[in-house]
Amino acid sequence: xxxxxxxxxxxxxxxxxxxSEEEMERFRGQLSNILENFEVLKQVDxxxxxxxxxxxxxxxxxxxxxxxxxxTQSEILANAPRQEEGCFRVRAVLE
Amino acid sequence: MNxxxxxxxxxxxxxxxxxxxxxxxxxxxxxxxxxxxEKVRALVTVTEEIALLQxxxxxxxxxxxxxxxxxxxxxxxxxNMCTKGIRTTCSSRMxxxxxxxxxxxxVEWLKDAGLVMVGKGNMDEFxxxxxxxxxxxxxxxxxxxxxxxxxxxxGGPAVGVAVGEAIYALGSDTGxxxxxxxxxxxxxxxxxxxGRVSRYGLVAFASSLDQIGPMTKDxxxxxxxxxxxxxxxxxxxxxxxxxxPDYTKSLIPDLNGxxxxxxxxxxxxxxxxxxxxxxxxAIAKLEELGATVDxxxxxxxxxxxxxxxxxxxxxxxxxxxxxxxxxxYGFSYEGESMWDAMERTRQLGFGxxxxxxxxxxxxxxxxxxxxxxxxxxxxxxxxxxxEFADAFERxxxxxxxxxxxxxFKIGEKVDDPLQMxxxxxxxxxxxxxxxxxxxxxxxxxxxxxxxxQILGKPFSEETLLRxxxxxxQQTRWGERRPEI
Numbered sequence: 001x002x003x004x005x006x007x008x009x010x011x012x013x014x015x016x017x018x019x020s021e022e023e024m025e026r027f028r029g030q031l032s033n034i035l036e037n038f039e040v041l042k043q044v045d046x047x048x049x050x051x052x053x054x055x056x057x058x059x060x061x062x063x064x065x066x067x068x069x070x071x072t073q074s075e076i077l078a079n080a081p082r083q084e085e086g087c088f089r090v091r092a093v094l095e
Numbered sequence: 096m097n098x099x100x101x102x103x104x105x106x107x108x109x110x111x112x113x114x115x116x117x118x119x120x121x122x123x124x125x126x127x128x129x130x131x132x133e134k135v136r137a138l139v140t141v142t143e144e145i146a147l148l149q150x151x152x153x154x155x156x157x158x159x160x161x162x163x164x165x166x167x168x169x170x171x172x173x174x175n176m177c178t179k180g181i182r183t184t185c186s187s188r189m190x191x192x193x194x195x196x197x198x199x200x201x202v203e204w205l206k207d208a209g210l211v212m213v214g215k216g217n218m219d220e221f222x223x224x225x226x227x228x229x230x231x232x233x234x235x236x237x238x239x240x241x242x243x244x245x246x247x248x249x250g251g252p253a254v255g256v257a258v259g260e261a262i263y264a265l266g267s268d269t270g271x272x273x274x275x276x277x278x279x280x281x282x283x284x285x286x287x288x289x290g291r292v293s294r295y296g297l298v299a300f301a302s303s304l305d306q307i308g309p310m311t312k313d314x315x316x317x318x319x320x321x322x323x324x325x326x327x328x329x330x331x332x333x334x335x336x337x338x339x340p341d342y343t344k345s346l347i348p349d350l351n352g353x354x355x356x357x358x359x360x361x362x363x364x365x366x367x368x369x370x371x372x373x374x375x376x377a378i379a380k381l382e383e384l385g386a387t388v389d390x391x392x393x394x395x396x397x398x399x400x401x402x403x404x405x406x407x408x409x410x411x412x413x414x415x416x417x418x419x420x421x422x423x424y425g426f427s428y429e430g431e432s433m434w435d436a437m438e439r440t441r442q443l444g445f446g447x448x449x450x451x452x453x454x455x456x457x458x459x460x461x462x463x464x465x466x467x468x469x470x471x472x473x474x475x476x477x478x479x480x481x482e483f484a485d486a487f488e489r490x491x492x493x494x495x496x497x498x499x500x501x502x503f504k505i506g507e508k509v510d511d512p513l514q515m516x517x518x519x520x521x522x523x524x525x526x527x528x529x530x531x532x533x534x535x536x537x538x539x540x541x542x543x544x545x546x547x548q549i550l551g552k553p554f555s556e557e558t559l560l561r562x563x564x565x566x567x568q569q570t571r572w573g574e575r576r577p578e579i
Contacts, residue, residue, distance in 0.1 A: 023447075034455065044471075080422075
């Protein structure tokens with residue numbers, strides 16, 4: 001499976017991951033090599049095999065909706081890169 | 096003997112009999128950190144003040160007769176477990192200045208038991224790596240040979256324990272990140288069953304694979320730590336509500352009546368000759384101790400585990416790491432626009448291996464490739480789980496090497512990700528199946544440590560500890576310490 005430059009660029013955009021030209025070329029080569037090796041999975045017959053998402057069987061986990069103490073606004077904002085009037089400040093979404 | 100070389104149970108005896116105070120023990124460990132850290136760089140943060148304060152509190156508890164076997168015993172916590180008020184970096188630029196407002200459940204429970212935390216352990220960035228070379232801050236070398244890697248991703252905690260910068264540590268294991276560095280550094284590393292230990296407050300890498308566990312100087316210590324970190328936590332919806340035994344009760348020095356299997360697929364091509372020799376000697380020892388050993392077990396899907404793992408883990412990672420957008424916490428680049436800020440934040444905040452896995456995971460989940468890669472890998476995961484389940488109908492445990500080689504050279508695999516991934520080949524099937532795995536020191540090849548991996552069915556932690564303990568009592572490989 002050879003990845004094209006355009007594909008790497010598209011994937012990086014989906015992941016909102018900025019990449020330099022040099023990174024893009026390096027990852028293209030490395031990931032092509034990795035995916036080529038993963039072709040081995042095609043040899044496995046998985047017809048009628050259900051997928052496993054978690055190694056333990058999980059039912060929906062629910063709890064009572066009870067009020068309990070939470071973090072304060074200042075505790076949560078303490079790590080915020082930018083804040084204003086007790087809120088996270090973000091860039092304009094619509095321009 | 097230097098105080099910093101003590102095990103938990105040895106330290107506990109001295110603390111209990113008041114021959115040594117926790118403050119004295121903690122000072123000895125802090126002094127060891129000051130002298131060894133220049134060479135090993137195992138810690139991202141040294142928490143000296145907090146450690147001394149906790150040691151004083153521990154001494155008060157001991158005087159009052161209100162203590163546990165962990166009270167006052169200095170520990171290192173891997174830097175991907177949240178510690179309230181103490182930065183938790185995941186060895187990433189992205190979280191370099193992140194100070195969690197809460198403790199991970201395991202940290203909270205250890206604090207209740209009398210934790211003295213001396214530092215946060217270095218690691219591969221976001222726990223992605225097998226050599227610690229992907230830490231954004233420092234390369235931690237192997238204390239047995241400073242030109243070699245200590246393994247990863249819990250390399251810092253492993254080295255910390257091996258050289259006496261901690262009496263014990265907590266690591267996390269997604270594909271071998273506790274067991275492989277434990278094997279490479281001649282200590283004991285235990286990855287419990289998925290769901291046995293709460294993941295609340297563990298920075299998420301691959302949520303269906305991650306599990307926290309002890310990294311200790313011997314098997315008895317591993318059992319002691321398990322007694323305090325295992326258990327149901329409603330804050331982790333994948334935590335399993337299953338009774339927690341007293342793990343120290345499983346430390347029985349014989350293996351009479353146990354049926355062991357040796358899966359031949361783990362003696363892989365490319366395996367180092369010296370490692371194979373050590374393993375054959377070690378398994379023969381298990382036979383001597385009373386176990387019956389079947390040397391011809393076959394787990395034919397093992398060869399597909401690597402590919403399945405490196406599709407599932409990056410897919411989960413890309414979803415988990417989507418939260419790092421520079422808005423609520425972590426590194427943030429100002430940028431020209433919202434999208435530019437987000438893309439540049441992630442470009443500058445993440446290192447190369449994290450980026451590689453985000454791309455791989457995004458690709459495996461993207462339209463047109465989902466069925467061929469991610470879904471296929473999840474189906475293969477089912478087959479691997481079933482194969483283990485079948486084997487555990489016939490055997491109480493399976494025995495394998497922890498790694499196919501001894502620690503490799505720094506720089507040897509860092510630019511060849513596939514070769515790096517292959518160093519996890521013996522450990523990652525265990526996370527895929529969600530079963531427990533214990534790595535114990537099994538001897539040396541070319542002067543470097545070799546780990547033996549003991550595997551069991553879900554919640555068979557006691558059986559694994561028993562096997563590890565009996566073997567350790569006879570061989571005592573783990574008592575050897577590197578000279579640093």
